[in-house]
Amino acid sequence: xxQNRYMSTDAxxxxxxxxxxxxxxxxxxxxxxxxxxQGYADTTIExxxxxxxxxxxxxxxxxxxxxxxVLADDLDPPMIxxxxxQPPDVPLITAFRKAAESVFAGLSEADMEFERTRQxxxxxxxxxxxxxxxxxVRSIDMIAGVTARRVGRTADDFEVRALAxxxxxxxxxxxxxxxxxxxxxxxxxxxxxxxxxLGRDTTS
Numbered sequence: 001x002x003q004n005r006y007m008s009t010d011a012x013x014x015x016x017x018x019x020x021x022x023x024x025x026x027x028x029x030x031x032x033x034x035x036x037x038q039g040y041a042d043t044t045i046e047x048x049x050x051x052x053x054x055x056x057x058x059x060x061x062x063x064x065x066x067x068x069x070v071l072a073d074d075l076d077p078p079m080i081x082x083x084x085x086q087p088p089d090v091p092l093i094t095a096f097r098k099a100a101e102s103v104f105a106g107l108s109e110a111d112m113e114f115e116r117t118r119q120x121x122x123x124x125x126x127x128x129x130x131x132x133x134x135x136x137v138r139s140i141d142m143i144a145g146v147t148a149r150r151v152g153r154t155a156d157d158f159e160v161r162a163l164a165x166x167x168x169x170x171x172x173x174x175x176x177x178x179x180x181x182x183x184x185x186x187x188x189x190x191x192x193x194x195x196x197x198l199g200r201d202t203t204s
Contacts, residue, residue, distance in 0.1 A: 027054065029052075035121060045066055075115070093193045100189060136168055173188065175188075
């Protein structure tokens with residue numbers, strides 16, 4: 001089970017899993033507070049661990065690096081679950097858009113604020129912005145995997161990879177303007193779902 005902020009209500013985690021999830025959330029919350037107060041570069045893992053009342057070794061059990069504390073996307077597991085729950089006759093891009101709508105609708109205001117803060121850090125901190133390409137490839141791999149299972153192809157199939165890249169690309173292209181704006185991400189998916197009409201416009 002993924003220990004993240006948005007665990008499925010169907011998972012019914014046990015006490016041990018709930019404690020781990022709380023510790024993980026506390027570490028991230030204290031880290032984000034320190035980043036806001038003193039800057040990302042000037043905040044050390046030791047300071048984060050002390051603020052979260054854990055040891056540095058405990059920090060590393062949850063996050064391998066300070067970068068990953070920000071880059072880790074807790075929306076991935078519920079997104080995969082929501083995509084796989086879409087009926088098989090729903091077109092792929094529509095399935096992704098509906099899944100995103102479902103996941104976003106289930107977020108509390110605190111969750112939304114957390115995601116806005118996370119994405120603002122990703123796009124504003126030079127050390128993190130440089131890792132966005134790596135995260136983009138990881139997202140393409142994830143989407144290619146769920147797409148391949150849905151259509152009965154392999155994750156390295158040309159069309160599967162191209163579709164996954166298109167989905168990631170349209171979202172990345174707009175969230176860079178307003179990081180953390182989830183409705184904007186949905187608009188990008190709708191634009192792709194409509195066949196990127198601007199690309200077919202011959203009037204200009």
